[in-house]
Amino acid sequence: MNVRTPSDEDVISLVGDAVAAPSLHNAQPWRFRYLRHLRTFELYADFDRALPYTDPRARSLHIGCGAALLNLRVALAHGGWHVRTRLLPDAADPTFVAAVRLVGPGTGDADLASLHPAVTERHSSRFPFDEDPIPDDLRTTLTETARREGAELAFPSPWHLQYLLELVREAETSERADPAARRELAEWTRTDAPSVNFADDGVPDYAFGPARSGGGAAVRDFAGTRQVTGRATAVFEAEPQIACLSTTHDRPEDWLRAGQAMERLLLLATTEGLVGSLVTQPLERPDVRWLLRDPVTGAGHPQMLLRLGHGPKGPRTPRRPVSEVLDIWP
Numbered sequence: 001m002n003v004r005t006p007s008d009e010d011v012i013s014l015v016g017d018a019v020a021a022p023s024l025h026n027a028q029p030w031r032f033r034y035l036r037h038l039r040t041f042e043l044y045a046d047f048d049r050a051l052p053y054t055d056p057r058a059r060s061l062h063i064g065c066g067a068a069l070l071n072l073r074v075a076l077a078h079g080g081w082h083v084r085t086r087l088l089p090d091a092a093d094p095t096f097v098a099a100v101r102l103v104g105p106g107t108g109d110a111d112l113a114s115l116h117p118a119v120t121e122r123h124s125s126r127f128p129f130d131e132d133p134i135p136d137d138l139r140t141t142l143t144e145t146a147r148r149e150g151a152e153l154a155f156p157s158p159w160h161l162q163y164l165l166e167l168v169r170e171a172e173t174s175e176r177a178d179p180a181a182r183r184e185l186a187e188w189t190r191t192d193a194p195s196v197n198f199a200d201d202g203v204p205d206y207a208f209g210p211a212r213s214g215g216g217a218a219v220r221d222f223a224g225t226r227q228v229t230g231r232a233t234a235v236f237e238a239e240p241q242i243a244c245l246s247t248t249h250d251r252p253e254d255w256l257r258a259g260q261a262m263e264r265l266l267l268l269a270t271t272e273g274l275v276g277s278l279v280t281q282p283l284e285r286p287d288v289r290w291l292l293r294d295p296v297t298g299a300g301h302p303q304m305l306l307r308l309g310h311g312p313k314g315p316r317t318p319r320r321p322v323s324e325v326l327d328i329w330p
């Protein structure tokens with residue numbers, strides 16, 4: 001077998017693309033290892049970066065790791081590598097979430113490779129979006145893309161959407177009233193100049209977007225009950241376009257699949273000129289999460305709500321240096 005060996009610079013650049021992935025509160029709960037003799041990347045969940053109150057089962061943590069895995073697969077495909085990916089390859093080690101082995105002969109997956117420019121262009125946009133609808137054929141393509149990664153994407157009917165928005169508002173209200181939730185949010189948000197300029201994780205205040213003064217959009221307000229100096233207010237879209245991503249089961253491997261599906265369709269959306277933000281407050285409450293299920297089929301486990309549309313791009317947020325999350329072994 002003739003497999004091109006990546007140089008150390010290649011490995012660093014590939015992992016640099018992986019860590020551009022979204023994660024809950026930008027906690028970046030991952031570590032990578034490249035085993036040169038096995039030509040294998042290993043991805044580990046970093047439970048020291050878990051959010052025990054907001055995400056007690058580490059479901060969101062796995063979704064973030066799944067997104068980083070998808071970015072790694074895109075970067076490898078773009079570099080021309082053909083890979084074999086295994087989820088949770090060691091039953092005895094739940095932190096070992098994926099192994100990606102370079103195999104040959106063959107070239108990278110062209111569909112994945114075409115998404116590469118979007119890896120660094122994609123950012124969460126918490127700004128108001130235009131009201132113009134996402135074309136039906138693009139909705140269909142996004143749905144098919146999610147399915148290729150083992151997840152289902154559904155755009156709810158107008159009345160179900162209103163119900164979802166109510167659940168988002170209700171979850172947001174209860175989060176604001178909950179001291180433990182407020183504490184965890186404050187821990188992962190940066191609202192004063194030194195922390196915004198020097199932190200390499202968490203959500204900086206410049207990424208909060210404007211405070212909502214009207215409209216129906218489902219956008220998490222990272223300021224919580226705090227005042228952010230100089231923050232603008234805005235009216236959000238009256239009819240946000242929300243899609244619900246779900247999986248058939250609800251185990252760690254399903255969360256990893258959901259994360260890959262989410263990132264793949266966010267990259268595709270970026271390529272198609274859309275912007276997006278993620279919404280998970282109702283998913284963080286077990287009693288509310290099940291109410292998000294499709295009322296017609298009643299099937300599936302909701303994993304993520306995505307708000308998509310045309311609008312301003314979001315700003316780039318910080319990431320920890322690759323040297324902090326990568327070990328290269330001989």
Ligand SMILES: Cc1cc2nc3c(=O)[nH]c(=O)nc-3n(C[C@H](O)[C@H](O)[C@H](O)COP(=O)(O)O)c2cc1C
Pocket residue numbers: 020021022023024025026059060061063064067122123124125126202203219220277278279280281314315316317
């Ligand atoms: C599992 C998960 C849950 C998230 N929940 C929310 C959310 O409720 N509201 C929100 O605005 N962003 C949410 N995000 C997006 C993160 O805040 C965002 O990815 C992170 O701050 C990094 O910024 P970026 O997406 O611009 O790279 C979530 C991301 C993940 C992976």
